[in-house]
Every structure is written in C-alpha cells, then in structure tokens.
Amino acid sequence: MQVTETLNDGLKRGYEITITAKELDDKVTAKLEEAQPEIEMKGFRKGKVPMAMLRKQFGPRILGEAMQDAVDGAMSEHFDKTGDRPAMQPKIEMKDGENWKEGDDVIVTVEYEALPEIPEVDLSGVTLERLVVKANEAEVDEALSSLAATAKNFEAKDGKAENGDQVVIDFEGFVDGEAFEGGKGEGYPLELGSGSFIPGFEEQLLGAKAGDDIDVTVTFPTEYGAEHLAGKEALFKCKVHEVKAAKAAEINDDLAKQFGAEDLAALKGQIAERLEAEYVGAARQVMKRGLLDQLDDKVKFDLPPSLVEAEAKQIAHQLYHEEHPEDHGHNHGEIEATDEHNSLAERRVRLGLLLAEIGRKQEIEVSDAEMTQAVMNQARQYPGQERAFFEFVQQNPQMQQQLRAPIFEDKVVDYIAGEAKVTEKEVSKEDLQKEIEKLDEV
Template identity: 40%
Template sequence: MNVTETLSDGLKRELAVVIPAAEIDAKLAAYMDDLRGRVRINGFRPGKVPVGHLRRLYGRQAMTEIVNEAVTESVRQAVADRNEKPALQPAVEIPDDKLEAILSGGTDLAFSMRYEVLPEIVVGDIKSIKIERPVAEVTEEEVDAEVANIAKSVRPFEPKEGPAAEGDRVTIDFLGKLDGEPFEGGGAEDFDLEIGSNRFIPGFEPQLVGLSAGEEKVITVTFPEDYGAANLAGKEATFDIKVKAVAAPAEVKLDDDFAQRFGLESLDKLKEAVREQISGRYAAASRQKVKRALLDALDETHKFEVPELLLETEVDGIWRQLQADMARSGRTFEDEDTTEEEARAEYRRIAERRVRLGLVLSHVGEVNNIEVSEEEVQRALQDELRRYPGREREIIDYYRKNQGAVAALRAPIYEDKVVDYLLELATVDTKTVSKDELFAEAEEDEAAAA
C-alpha cells in the first residue's frame, strides 16, 4: 500500500492511497481457493471446480467484497501509521470511471480519503478555576406550604347549592368557536374544572364565577400569542358553557391519618419526605449552576480550532430542532425579534462552544481513565423504562438494536463523571442564596444552555 499526503490544512487531511493490483489479485486468488473448497456446482466434484469457472460465476461478488475490505483496512492502517485521530470516519472516494476497471481485476486500487483530525488539546490549570456553588436552605414554611398543596390536590369536593366561587369545582359542557364555527379540540362534556387552577387559557375560569348548576353562558377569551396551536394563537374565541354541577372543596385535616394515605406513618414522616424532595430539587438547581460555571471557565481558557465536520453536524442538529419547535408553535424569526441569518450565526456560536467543550471533557476523561460502567448504563435504562410504563419490552428491543441510542444514554453519565472529577480539582466556594435566587439562576442557565 502506498500512501501520499495531498492536503494538510489546519485540521484537514487528504491522502491518496494506492493498493497494487498484485495485492488485490492475491486476495482474489485466496478468496477463490477458499470458495472452491466450499461451493457445490452441478457437474463438478467437490473441490474440483475450475477457478476460471468460479471467477465467471462469483468474480464480481468476490471483488466487491475484497475491495470493500481492502479500503476499510487500508484507511485504518493509514491513519494508524500517521498516529492521527480522525474527528469522524474518513470519507473515501473512488473515481466512478475507475471503479469498473478495479472490479474487473488487474488494475491498482486507487482512492482518496479525506478527514479532519482532532485538535491537540492542552488542559489548563483546573486548580486555578474558582467558582461558586449556590445553595438554599429548605424552610419550615416551604415544607408546610408543600404539604398544604398536597392536601389541596387530594381534597374531596361536596355538592354545593348556589353560584360557583373561586376554588369551587364546576362540571361543565363547553364548545369553543372561532368566528362562530366550532374548532377542533375545543369542546368537551362533563368536564370537571376547578376555578383558579389556571388549567385553561387566561380569562376562561374567572368568567365561570357566579354561575349555578343549570345555567348557560357564552364567554369570550383571547388565546395567548405564544399558544401551542398556531391556528389559535392570538385569536379571539367564544365558548358556549353549560354548568352541570357545582361543588365546594371540603376541609382536609392534616394529621397522622392524612399521612397514612400516602403510606407514611405520621405527619412528621410526611414532612420529612417532603423536605427531602424539596432538597433534591434545590440540589439539582445548585448542580446546574455550578456545572454551568465550570463549563464557562473551561470555555474561557480553552480556545482552539474545532473540526468543521463536527461543527456542521452540531449546527445541523440544533437547527433541525429549532425548525421543529417553530413549526409546532407557529412562531417565526420575526416573532423572536431576529432574522434567520442572525439566528444561524448565534446557533453556530452555541454549536462551536458545545463541540469545543465536548472535546475538552472527552480528553480529560480519556487521559484520566474515566469510564461509564455497564451497571450505570443499566440504571439509566431502567430510568428510561419507568418513563414508558407498559412499553418496557419495546424500549428494551429498541436499545438492543440501536447502539447509537445506548451511546446517548452513556454520554450524559460520562459528562457528569468528568465534571465531578474537575470540580474536585477546582476551588468551589459555597454561597448561601435565597430560593428565588437559586431558581432564577438555574432557569437562566437552562435557557443559555438551550
């Protein structure tokens, strides 16, 4: 095999590879010799089929397999000999006008291979990174408020005479109309709605206050501009309402008996479980914040050229997701006070950051032998299965057949393990903040990451 470098520009490489016809002919001879001992053809004894006859029958199939295997192996060997790490699988090109001659035999197998190498990454001094970990304490008032919300969600309702008030539950039939014509999905019968729950569009529920069982009313509302259904967003609609029944919430006594409805032995145990649940949410928000700070620091201290193909792949993925989201919401670039060109430029910057940080984290993990165990992957799979009750077998089969999906399960685990490793090296100071500060920052981080 002869390899000649024809391009070396930044991270881009192009090689010309030539495998002499003699090597290909030798592989074909070995292939035919093996086939001769296995094939059964009428009129010939086993192992006695003339090679020329075999070539006429199987020569093209054999050469196709040999050429494919030779290309694959020579690409791997060429990269290994150069001690390079391609960012993606090298692209191979065999000229169309040469392919027929190659498959016919007696001609050198010549092709070009193009790829980009991974950049050399020098990790900076992680110990010099200083970031803050915001933490918020769970107060008794928050625990009590959460318990009260639980009680509110399970409280019974009792029939009520007279007009409905805020907090009451009404059973209604309704039919939505645009310009006097019913629209799809705008109607229901015997629908239970708690006034003040904000389950419906703004302005709908308050207009039910004062209605009694048996009364009818036509109400007018305007769908929000950012409503999910584009055909309704920003439109004024009417709803024909018929009240079937009115019920008022009954009082729920917060005591040990109440806690036992949730499998806990006492009210104190219920409060303890609620506190742990709130603490978990706080910890997740804190983790999001400190991770974002670490990634920002890494982004500031690691500037290098990223492989163009990796960048374009990331940009394409982001752009497809953006277009799908906009199609669902009916939003346009003008609605977001931008243009397609400005949006593309912004998302390209985001994609470049993602690729660069991904390469840095991957390098850190590789150098420090950080790995994801099979047990960790299985736990992630079990979490995924719990999201789709009743479809467990289908989901398991999907992951069994789709290695890319398994890699998608593994990737965030690997990233978090590398982040944990880096956080142990960095200087992380704890800062006590309020609940509002903690979650305001977390929401900003999520928006920036998105």
C-alpha cells in the same frame, strides 16, 4: 498499496490510496483458498472444486469484498500511523469508478477533518462555588399541601364530568382501522386535566356522563417513542362507567401513613430531604455552568468546521421550534444559522471535545446499568408503550448516543469538580432561582 497526501489544510486532510491489481488478486485468491475446503459443487467432492471454477463462480463477489477489506485496512493502518481521529465519517470515493474494470489498479480518494490536538488543562486551578439551600417550614408545608392534593379521594357524582373529575373508562385505540398493541384498557381511572394521556384526549371527555359511549380522535406526537404510531391519527372508542368528583385529603398522620411514613412529622422530614435534594440538583447546574465557563476561558484550539456547522444548524432548528411551538413538523425548510448560533456552536463543540478528551484519558465510561436506568426514565414518558420504546432504543444507535452523552458529560464534570477547589455558600431558595434563571439568559 500506496497512500499519497493530497490535502493538509488546518484540520482538513485528503489522501489518495492506490491498491494494485496484484494486491487485489492476491486477496481474492486468499479468500477463495480459505473457503475452498467447505465448498461443494455438482460433479465435485466437498473441498475438491478447482480454483478456476471457484474464481468464475464467486470471483466478482469476492473481488468486491477484497476491495472493501483493502480500503478498510489502509484506513486503519493510516489512522494508526498518523494518530488522526476523524471528526466525522470520512468521505471515501473510488476514482474513475465508472470506467474501472477488473485487472486495473483501484484508486480511492479519502477526505476528512481530523480532531484537533487538545491541550492539557490544570484542573487544580479551577475554583467552584456550590450553592446550598436548606428547606424552611413554609416550603415544606407548601410541598405537603401539593402532596395531599395527589392523595385526594374520588367519590361518585351525578351529572357531567368536569376538569379535575375522574372518569372510569374502558378504551381501545385504532390506527387506520386496526387496533394496535398497548392501546386498550379496562376500568381505567383517568383524572381529567392531569395531562397523563395523549394531548387532546382528556378534553374530549369533558361533559361525559356515566354510561356514555364516546369516540375520541387524537394525533400521536411526531416524537412519540413508538415509531409506528408517531404522527399518526388514532381513534379511541371509550365507554364511561363512572364519573367521580375529587375530595381533598386531610393532612394528618393517616395521610403520612399512605406515603409510607410513621407519622406526619416523619413525612415532613422526608419532604424536607426531597426538597433539599432538588435544590442540590439545581445548584449543580449553576456550578456546572461556572465550570464550563472557566474551561472555555482556559482552553483554545482549532475546531473541525463540519462539527461546528452541524451543531449551529441543530441549535438554529431547536430555537426555531421553541419560538414556534405550534409548528410540530419539519416542513419549514432550512433554517439558516446566525452568527450567534455559530458562536454558541463553537463553544459547545470546544467544550464537548475537551470533556470527551478528559473522559477518554481518565477511562470514564457509561455502564450498562446507567444506560438501562436512562432508558427506563425516558420510557415512563410513554405510558402503555414502554416495551415499544425499549425496542426503539435497541434498534436506534443515534438514540442510544443521545441518552449516553449527558450521562458521560455529567460523570466527567463530577471528575473535574473532584479535582477543583470547591467552596460552599448557603443561600435562599429565591437566590438559587435567580441563578438558575441566569443560565437561560446566556
């Protein structure tokens, strides 16, 4: 087997791999000899079929496998020898494939962009500021009022259902005239205006009265977790049993006990802890941006053009949909990336490669438990379709990577923060909010 370099320009690499006819024939023979003891054929005992007959019967298929094995082996050997890591899947083509015939040498062309050498970073030189916010009494009272609103009771009322009312319904969903799994419920208490059902569902129940039969027609979002329902129009047949009006809960010890607290004072303490935990999460985002800005200034290296181009296109596509929320499809044609998109893409790719390299060297990994938790968190966005979402993730490696990537990145950021010099600064909730808003401006 011969490997000849044909391209070496920056990170771009090109090679020509020649596999001789003899090498292929030897591999085919080896595979047939390995399989021979288990093969039975009419007129011959098991393991006694002549090699010539095996070659005639199975040779063409085995030849294809041998070619693939030879190319895979050559690529593996090449990457081990050179230390190259391809940025994306290498482009592999058989030269003169249409004219190739058995007995000829096989010549394969390989092209790829190598990941760059990423320099070491002195993380001890990174200085970070962690903002700290304490929950004050007014913020706790505001959160307590919101909590009380979720604990409101509903009492039966006469007349039509209004926004904020609760309707108790039976429902069954149909797509193309067929009922689908997870689309049926009985005695379900649905608060109108809560947004807990598919967009457009709750609005069609406004004005309903007890005893009404109502057909609700909605369209599942294109990004719906259950792939067989995504983007499909569905008809839900609904039976309204009751209409109930909301009654605000009183803020007292009884309310606190509903939420598992001993009394109102204990509940306020829990709320303060929850608020401060939220502030910690927001402050972490501010600190993370500061960390990434410093890393971006500290490290420069060549970037694979294909990665930058793909990232720029993704950014352009994402921003287009943020600016055109009414366009839910993908029939808008190709969106051209601007210089601003390309600049942002270069930053993201550079930092992504740097964090990946730091994580690789530190052997940072995402555990099965962390992945399971991430899938569960996402599944909660699709009530009634959790099982379908789990199956979708299991069968979709790209979706698994989308869930794994942010977990890995956060773990690497935590490692870097542990190596950096971190100081704390106490600020108000408003000051923290201003810093959060600045993140969206960049």
